[in-house]
């Protein structure tokens with residue numbers, strides 16, 4: 001049986017460490033790090049996320065600025081709010097919750113965020129910085145996956161890694177992060193010819209495809225480390241009930257993998273902790289504070 005990678009516990013201790021550093025930042029600068037979160041419309045899942053982000057900010061000792069706009073907000077008004085937040089000295093990080101309502105140009109809104117406040121890591125400037133090795137912000141989910149991998153394995157150098165999925169938010173930045181750690185990286189996707197065979201060569205497997213329980217235990221190299229980014233809701237055992245499953249078939253994978261993240265309780269809790277991590281980084285950079293000294 002594989003070791004369980006406890007993302008929930010790791011995220012809790014990360015948040016505690018960030019709260020300590022945040023107190024140090026506030027003592028040094030006389031102000032709290034600030035995160036602005038913009039929510040447009042009434043999307044139910046987004047409302048839950050935004051609330052959790054707000055609570056996590058407050059718990060870490062940060063300032064949380066919430067901006068809730070109606071679904072029929074004009075794109076120009078949203079862009080002027082982003083411009084205002086870019087210029088607001090109290091705001092270190094800006095997050096525009098996605099998806100935006102139908103008809104809005106998500107890309108135009110995201111690109112309007114000052115890259116030095118882009119704590120989501122979604123702007124092309126942030127993607128380019130990651131690609132070229134410049135300091136910048138990395139999207140929270142892949143950053144959380146990397147932290148779990150380094151905690152489980154230590155040095156990743158020379159390991160072979162397969163990332164399944166090529167999204168801008170997870171797959172592509174994940175592959176870049178692993179490359180930065182000197183892994184040999186393969187990005188697999190829906191057109192990959194022999195996916196089980198590709199996965200079988202990997203010491204590290206990151207599954208981020210959004211297909212319930214797709215990766216089977218017999219695809220894995222024995223002892224591989226498996227990070228499951230999937231959050232899929234499927235029908236449960238009982239009539240009318242649902243359950244959450246990942247992109248990895250946990251039941252078969254746990255007997256082959258060396259270490260594996262569960263769903264829920266693996267990657268999920270890391271995302272908000274990494275958002276706080278990025279926000280504190282943004283605040284330190286803007287104030288010229290050495291975070292390692294906090």
Ligand code: GUN
Nearest residue numbers: 095096097098099120140
């Ligand atoms: N919607 C779902 N997850 C995220 C996220 O991490 N950032 C933003 N901006 N929107 C999201």
